[in-house]
Amino acid sequence: MAGKPNIRSIRFSDELAELIDRQAGNTFTEKFENLVTRCVWELPQKEAELERLEEKIQQERKRLAELQKRRTKLEQIMQSFQQNLDYQLNKLEGL
Numbered sequence: 001m002a003g004k005p006n007i008r009s010i011r012f013s014d015e016l017a018e019l020i021d022r023q024a025g026n027t028f029t030e031k032f033e034n035l036v037t038r039c040v041w042e043l044p045q046k047e048a049e050l051e052r053l054e055e056k057i058q059q060e061r062k063r064l065a066e067l068q069k070r071r072t073k074l075e076q077i078m079q080s081f082q083q084n085l086d087y088q089l090n091k092l093e094g095l
Contacts, residue, residue, distance in 0.1 A: 023038075
């Protein structure tokens, strides 16, 4: 234990014990260190990635809303064309 002089005693829940036990490592100490290390090093990267993904989702939502507006407008135009065509055909039939 020359490289690990810090000895601490802590209490934690069964859920946390299970979480630690699921980590990579041969001993409880290795598993605990791996968990803490992953949280310290990986969490900031994952948070940054999550932020980028949330921004992209927001952009895609805006794009989808714009496409939906365009579709609605096209549907209205098509309906207007259909009504006009029906009107013109009815006029021709009446001649």
